[in-house]
Amino acid sequence: MEYVQTSRKGEIALRDLSKSFQISGRSLRVLRNVNLDIRSGECLAIVGASGSGKTTLLRILAGLEAADAGKVLIDSEPITGVGNERAVIFQEPRLLPWLTVLENVAFGLEVRGGDARHAKERARHYISLVGLAEFADAYPKQLSGGMAQRVGIARALTVQPEILLLDEPFGALDAMTKLTMQEELERIWRDENVTMVLVTHDLEEAIYLADRVLVLPKNKDGNPKTIEIDLARPRDRSETRFVQYRKDLFREFGLH
Ligand SMILES: Nc1ncnc2c1ncn2[C@@H]1O[C@H](COP(=O)(O)OP(=O)(O)OP(=O)(O)O)[C@@H](O)[C@H]1O
Numbered sequence: 045m046e047y048v049q050t051s052r053k054g055e056i057a058l059r060d061l062s063k064s065f066q067i068s069g070r071s072l073r074v075l076r077n078v079n080l081d082i083r084s085g086e087c088l089a090i091v092g093a094s095g096s097g098k099t100t101l102l103r104i105l106a107g108l109e110a111a112d113a114g115k116v117l118i119d120s121e122p123i124t125g126v127g128n129e130r131a132v133i134f135q136e137p138r139l140l141p142w143l144t145v146l147e148n149v150a151f152g153l154e155v156r157g158g159d160a161r162h163a164k165e166r167a168r169h170y171i172s173l174v175g176l177a178e179f180a181d182a183y184p185k186q187l188s189g190g191m192a193q194r195v196g197i198a199r200a201l202t203v204q205p206e207i208l209l210l211d212e213p214f215g216a217l218d219a220m221t222k223l224t225m226q227e228e229l230e231r232i233w234r235d236e237n238v239t240m241v242l243v244t245h246d247l248e249e250a251i252y253l254a255d256r257v258l259v260l261p262k263n264k265d266g267n268p269k270t271i272e273i274d275l276a277r278p279r280d281r282s283e284t285r286f287v288q289y290r291k292d293l294f295r296e297f298g299l300h
Pocket residue numbers: 065066067072074092093094095096097098099100101245
């Protein structure tokens with residue numbers, strides 16, 4: 045079955061975004077005047093030290109957190125909270141244990157007011173896309189970690205968002221599963237033509253998946269830096285230029 049996307053856009057503009065948190069009477073500045081344009085269909089990875097504000101930035105993009113100053117524009121419209129054009133994938137897929145895979149995936153669409161039969165049809169399509177057609181009637185506890193995360197991805201795709209926001213989606217998976225999932229996510233991103241913003245602490249994952257990598261500064265007075273990853277896809281992790289990107293990115297963090 046074909047699901048034709050009309051006028052898909054998903055262009056994001058961050059304008060002078062700033063965010064501070066109050067922690068025991070002290071103000072902690074997390075983001076300072078972040079400006080960035082993310083192209084429609086681009087894959088942007090966000091990396092940075094722990095506490096550098098990656099999750100905060102993603103939550104602001106999702107509309108789950110408000111910025112103190114500045115704004116987020118999607119297709120030139122300022123956002124005012126969460127929106128149907130965005131879907132978020134967290135580190136844990138947060139499936140409902142009493143629902144089957146199919147019901148979990150259809151759920152997001154049903155709560156948005158979709159017709160139940162149509163929601164299940166579309167859910168089946170995305171369950172197949174993530175390679176779980178045979179597990180549509182299984183319950184979450186019958187799945188491995190990687191399979192559960194794939195269900196989470198199918199659930200996000202079923203609402204056909206313009207923008208996928210992912211916060212360390214493979215952080216809890218073992219190394220082998222993670223590599224497979226990165227390859228699958230790359231394929232899905234290409235097929236679905238969505239804009240993707242991926243927070244990760246895995247620098248190699250960032251280089252494998254992203255068109256550009258945004259490096260958040262550890263020092264709050266520093267500025268974010270973007271690095272263009274100019275490599276053909278699908279990418280080969282052992283290729284000389286890939287290895288060079290990895291070296292360069294590691295160096296940004298004082299690593300070798
Ligand atoms: N709700 C909150 N209230 C107070 N402080 C917060 C809140 N959320 C985040 N922070 C602070 O903001 C800073 C950035 O947190 P954030 O979760 O964005 O970091 P991160 O880059 O995602 O880190 P990690 O790699 O560990 O996930 C941290 O110092 C954290 O203590």
